[in-house]
Amino acid sequence: MTVKEVVKALNLECLTGGEELDREVNGGYCGDLLSWVMSKAQSGNAWITIMSNINIVAVAVLTDVSCIILCEDVTPEEDCIQKAEEQGVVILKSSMSAFELANKIGNLI
Amino acid sequence: MTDEILSLNYQVNGSDLQSAGVASSDVKKVLRKLGVSPEIIRKVAISMYEAEINMVIHANGGTIDVSISPEQIKVVLADNGPGIANIDLAMKEGYSTAPQTIREMGFGAGMGLPNIKKYADIMNITSELGKGTTVEIIVNIPQ
Numbered sequence: 001m002t003v004k005e006v007v008k009a010l011n012l013e014c015l016t017g018g019e020e021l022d023r024e025v026n027g028g029y030c031g032d033l034l035s036w037v038m039s040k041a042q043s044g045n046a047w048i049t050i051m052s053n054i055n056i057v058a059v060a061v062l063t064d065v066s067c068i069i070l071c072e073d074v075t076p077e078e079d080c081i082q083k084a085e086e087q088g089v090v091i092l093k094s095s096m097s098a099f100e101l102a103n104k105i106g107n108l109i
Numbered sequence: 110m111t112d113e114i115l116s117l118n119y120q121v122n123g124s125d126l127q128s129a130g131v132a133s134s135d136v137k138k139v140l141r142k143l144g145v146s147p148e149i150i151r152k153v154a155i156s157m158y159e160a161e162i163n164m165v166i167h168a169n170g171g172t173i174d175v176s177i178s179p180e181q182i183k184v185v186l187a188d189n190g191p192g193i194a195n196i197d198l199a200m201k202e203g204y205s206t207a208p209q210t211i212r213e214m215g216f217g218a219g220m221g222l223p224n225i226k227k228y229a230d231i232m233n234i235t236s237e238l239g240k241g242t243t244v245e246i247i248v249n250i251p252q
Contacts, residue, residue, distance in 0.1 A: 035220035038155050039227070043147060051215045058130025062137060062154040064147075079127065087134070 001109045003067045017090035023066040028105050030098045048098045052076040057083045071098045115177040123170025132173050133158040152248045153182050156228040159221040160186045160244045184246040192238040
């Protein structure tokens, strides 16, 4: 299932993303400690987090996750969105909790 | 295979946690262009990012020299920071001296150095109190 299809199925808000929305979501990872995420998230995963500062973009680029999903209505800072656009990182947003999102994505893919 | 070595150099700004990771992201792009395998790129990206972040959080920045040969990728990060009092302790997972403000940004979990050790094939760390720290990361490219 592609990122775009996940967005549609779960009614996620799309804050950034162009052609990267066509990437395949092959699994997911939930976490807010950046070093932990760096070490554990796998290429193609949807990364679910409440962390919304600009550093999540570098972590997403380096781990090559397919998208970042900000849960519980967390809103990223403007510089974070700008950086994500520059780097081709998809940032999505939802009012759901990390648990709900992971559960739903797990059922979808 | 040739013996050619590609060198990259970066100056890391210590006051700017916002731009931390720029050097690591750039190296990742270069390695990808060179056709290096994703597994190797991942090892370099994770270990270098952790070291780059450490430099910004603890040492007010520094310099990074990257050399890429067909056999290995070597990253040397040198700073003029306060140095590490007890390297064995700093290497322990969960041990961190990062301030609360840094922790609130998602760092300071005490996983930086352990992650570097885990993902680098060779990690050398030398540090002198009051003078600075040098971290050398080597990732081998299987032939």
